[in-house]
Amino acid sequence: MVSLVGAGPGDPELLTLKAYKRLQSAEVVLYDRLVSSEILAMLPVQAARFYVGKARSSHSVPQSDINQALVAWAQQGKQVVRLKGGDPFIFGRGGEELEALVAAQIKVEVIPGITAASGCTAYAGIPLTHRDHAQSVRFVTGHLQQGENTLDWPTLAQPGQTLVFYMGLSNLVTICQALIQHGLEPSTPLALIEQGTTQQQKTHIGSLQQLPQAFHAGEIKPPTLLVIGGVVQLHETLAWFESQQGCAVGFDEGKHPTSALE
Numbered sequence: 060m061v062s063l064v065g066a067g068p069g070d071p072e073l074l075t076l077k078a079y080k081r082l083q084s085a086e087v088v089l090y091d092r093l094v095s096s097e098i099l100a101m102l103p104v105q106a107a108r109f110y111v112g113k114a115r116s117s118h119s120v121p122q123s124d125i126n127q128a129l130v131a132w133a134q135q136g137k138q139v140v141r142l143k144g145g146d147p148f149i150f151g152r153g154g155e156e157l158e159a160l161v162a163a164q165i166k167v168e169v170i171p172g173i174t175a176a177s178g179c180t181a182y183a184g185i186p187l188t189h190r191d192h193a194q195s196v197r198f199v200t201g202h203l204q205q206g207e208n209t210l211d212w213p214t215l216a217q218p219g220q221t222l223v224f225y226m227g228l229s230n231l232v233t234i235c236q237a238l239i240q241h242g243l244e245p246s247t248p249l250a251l252i253e254q255g256t257t258q259q260q261k262t263h264i265g266s267l268q269q270l271p272q273a274f275h276a277g278e279i280k281p282p283t284l285l286v287i288g289g290v291v292q293l294h295e296t297l298a299w300f301e302s303q304q305g306c307a308v309g310f311d312e313g314k315h316p317t318s319a320l321e
């Protein structure tokens with residue numbers, strides 16, 4: 060049996076009860092970079108853990124190897140947990156793992172998690188929709204293929220919606236410029252939420268025109284989320300709220316053991 064489990068965006072209290080139960084009975088766990096150490100601490104001591112995450116620009120375990128490892132552990136009769144940051148189906152390759160497991164006729168379940176867009180904005184006092192500002196919300200990848208800009212900018216630049224860019228930090232300038240070029244007001248508010256739902260959460264507010272210039276490389280710590288649209292104005296009104304949130308954890312980058320899938 061394999062459980063594809065969403066661990067939420069950071070704060071361990073955002074784990075669902077179902078996810079918590081699966082962690083308790085896990086025998087083998089394959090986990091990603093964005094799973095906090097507090098959540099890993101909930102695993103049984105005897106559970107075998109394998110780090111299969113990747114940081115931008117560094118080598119990572121190929122997806123096909125992860126798929127194979129999941130199948131192989133399950134075939135040995137282990138209770139396998141595939142633990143992912145946020146929700147497994149939102150920019151998490153959960154779909155690819157599910158396909159591989161189903162093809163191998165392995166019993167599998169998917170346990171949804173709170174995705175970064177929900178967690179970070181809730182803790183920052185930015186509602187994703189609001190009758191006065193946004194009638195829809197779009198989750199977009201900001202990881203643009205090199206030299207290739209395949210996003211549908213004209214529809215992304217429509218007013219009356221909230222855009223949430225995952226993996227967008229290194230393309231912040233390109234994203235803002237493209238949205239302005241395709242018709243969004245340069246004054247459209249933008250929030251950059253750093254290490255959302257953790258004790259280190261920081262929310263930087265600006266506009267499409269002005270925010271990208273305000274940052275110097277290295278100043279911002281990943282993971283970060285970009286939120287663009289009128290709802291971001293509400294952060295000011297609701298700012299007291301952010302300070303009330305009980306964020307409990309931090310990511311400890313680089314402390315993971317090297318992965319050993321075989």
Ligand code: SAH
Nearest residue numbers: 145146149151174175225226255282283284
């Ligand atoms: N499956 C995950 C997303 C994986 S893609 C989910 O549903 O949340 C990884 C991207 O998610 C990061 O580059 C960042 O943009 C965003 N992200 C994840 N956790 C975050 C956090 N705690 N704070 C800010 N952004 C986060």
